[in-house]
Amino acid sequence: MKNRRSVLLKYAQKLNCDTLVAFEPENLFYMTGFWGEAISVLDKNGTNIIAPALEVGRARTESKNCDVVSTERGTALVSSLVSKIKNKRVCTDCSNYDTMTSLKKSVRSIKHSTKPFYNARMIKDSSEIAILKKASKTIDEMFGICARMIKKGQKESELQAILMSYGMERGMFDTGYRGTLNPLIIAGGPNGALPHAQVTDRKFANGDMIVVDITLRYKGYVSDATRTFGLGKVSSKTKDVYEIVKESQKLGLRAVKPKTSCKSIDDSCRDFIKKKKFGKYFIHSTGHGIGLEVHELPNISQLSKTKLEKNMAITVEPGIYIPKNFGVRIEDSLMIGTKAIPMHKFTKDLMLL
Numbered sequence: 270m271k272n273r274r275s276v277l278l279k280y281a282q283k284l285n286c287d288t289l290v291a292f293e294p295e296n297l298f299y300m301t302g303f304w305g306e307a308i309s310v311l312d313k314n315g316t317n318i319i320a321p322a323l324e325v326g327r328a329r330t331e332s333k334n335c336d337v338v339s340t341e342r343g344t345a346l347v348s349s350l351v352s353k354i355k356n357k358r359v360c361t362d363c364s365n366y367d368t369m370t371s372l373k374k375s376v377r378s379i380k381h382s383t384k385p386f387y388n389a390r391m392i393k394d395s396s397e398i399a400i401l402k403k404a405s406k407t408i409d410e411m412f413g414i415c416a417r418m419i420k421k422g423q424k425e426s427e428l429q430a431i432l433m434s435y436g437m438e439r440g441m442f443d444t445g446y447r448g449t450l451n452p453l454i455i456a457g458g459p460n461g462a463l464p465h466a467q468v469t470d471r472k473f474a475n476g477d478m479i480v481v482d483i484t485l486r487y488k489g490y491v492s493d494a495t496r497t498f499g500l501g502k503v504s505s506k507t508k509d510v511y512e513i514v515k516e517s518q519k520l521g522l523r524a525v526k527p528k529t530s531c532k533s534i535d536d537s538c539r540d541f542i543k544k545k546k547f548g549k550y551f552i553h554s555t556g557h558g559i560g561l562e563v564h565e566l567p568n569i570s571q572l573s574k575t576k577l578e579k580n581m582a583i584t585v586e587p588g589i590y591i592p593k594n595f596g597v598r599i600e601d602s603l604m605i606g607t608k609a610i611p612m613h614k615f616t617k618d619l620m621l622l
Contacts (some may be wrong), residue, residue, distance in 0.1 A: 280385035405612035454482035461596035475501035495600035527611035
């Protein structure tokens with residue numbers, strides 16, 4: 270935690286700030302070890318948590334080397350914050366217009382920026398890596414459940430319930446990702462052509478390709494992996510598409526190493542799919558950073574200007590989506606070492622169930 274705080278302040282200083290204020294729970298947790306309803310303040314003198322009374326007990330128990338201040342919700346919370354930072358040069362992740370307007374009236378200097386938080390969080394420490402590896406191992410076990418339990422006539426929603434029960438018993442929970450109403454993506458047949466398909470009551474049928482994207486949180490951190498299964502007899506064209514995606518991902522993984530541009534990883538996957546005449550069906554970026562959020566920096570995309578560094582955690586997940594027909598995606602979460610270190614061991618060979 271001491272090193273994290275030092276790195277956070279280093280990035281704040283690049284913005285000519287001497288104090289960081291975290292409102293978002295991910296940044297609060299990263300800075301303090303406490304995930305809850307509170308505000309944290311970091312400067313060279315230490316770390317404070319300003320929390321409503323109902324959160325104080327847990328904040329004192331779960332945070333690491335923090336002074337915890339009890340206050341009321343709403344304006345009292347902001348007033349307590351002002352008393353800590355009014356003569357500071359502050360950088361904050363707060364994006365609430367009313368709160369920022371109030372703070373600007375009372376604080377010497379304050380600016381909104383998430384850069385110090387996201388830049389610090391890109392490089393994982395040993396404790397974060399251990400948590401991500403454990404989460405990934407559990408996800409692999411869940412793919413094993415898919416291989417054993419997917420069957421004709423089973424609903425997407427039924428499989429989701431089975432997987433979530435298994436994951437929650439092992440400390441894995443929904444990420445709360447706001448772009449979906451479901452904890453997982455389980456998409457059979459034509460639903461698989463939608464990269465972010467919602468889970469439905471559609472029943473799996475013979476010949477389906479079934480995309481299972483498991484993105485769950487363990488001890489705060491998110492691991493993310495996808496496998497695509499075939500059910501019964503699938504067409505030769507479908508098998509060909511699967512193999513194209515599999516080879517594309519292999520090429521992307523081979524390209525991963527420190528100092529390599531994120532764009533080049535995307536190029537490695539995308540160029541192969543284009544060469545095979547399916548380029549227009551690869552409709553998303555090749556990957557993204559993972560950590561305390563589902564999607565973090567760095568972005569593995571055509572627009573990214575970032576270069577990979579050791580101990581970044583990213584995904585590589587090319588896909589092909591044939592509208593109203595089927596989709597195939599293969600995804601691993603991985604660490605950056607001297608090369609790609611995938612955290613998932615479950616087979617990427619096509620399994621026909």
